[in-house]
Amino acid sequence: QKEVEQNSGPLSVPEGAIASLNCTYSDRGSQSFFWYRQYSGKSPELIMSIYSNGDKEDGRFTAQLNKASQYVSLLIRDSQPSDSATYLCAVINSGGYQKVTFGTGTKLQVIP
């Protein structure tokens, strides 16, 4: 079973702080990694993708990948109340077809 593990939270951070969301995956052959944001009652929205080791920055968001440790993280700088949502880590497993396995998500609460 190829798994993606996340702490379910909730993770509470004060407005303006850095939120750090973490994810581990079991399939060592995985090559593509994603973070989705899901507001309550809405569909998941792709916010970051990362394919190689290191950091990838997009605005206030930074994705970090360490394939040796099978670890992916998402940092949100200057957290805003509008960032309050569930963040889903997703991994494309090895094996040919582009099938994504999702973690169960971490609920983030940004406190004004």
Added chain:
Amino acid sequence: DAGVIQSPRHEVTEMGQEVTLRCKPISGHDYLFWYRQTMMRGLELLIYFNNNVPIDDSGMPEDRFSAKMPNASFSTLKIQPSEPRDSAVYFCASSTTGTGYGYTFGSGTRLTVV
């Protein structure tokens, strides 16, 4: 681009009835996925297609569930007969090489079986 379009947005049906959920993927996307989301189990992959061909239906819970993709712009997920435990939000998503295979999700269909 209108995104992935799902219909209906909400469906309330009685146990035993047939339910059909519909999805129009983004034009040019060659992968289409059907997911089900519940509080207890999170996002579960039911089935996915590549170039209209079903690739993996191992997530379809029972024979009561079936899915088709007759062409590149339309897919259906059918439940017959429906049961209360099928109540969930059903999402359709599409992807392609150009998106790095990141998904675009539709708005979902909230299904309630009473």
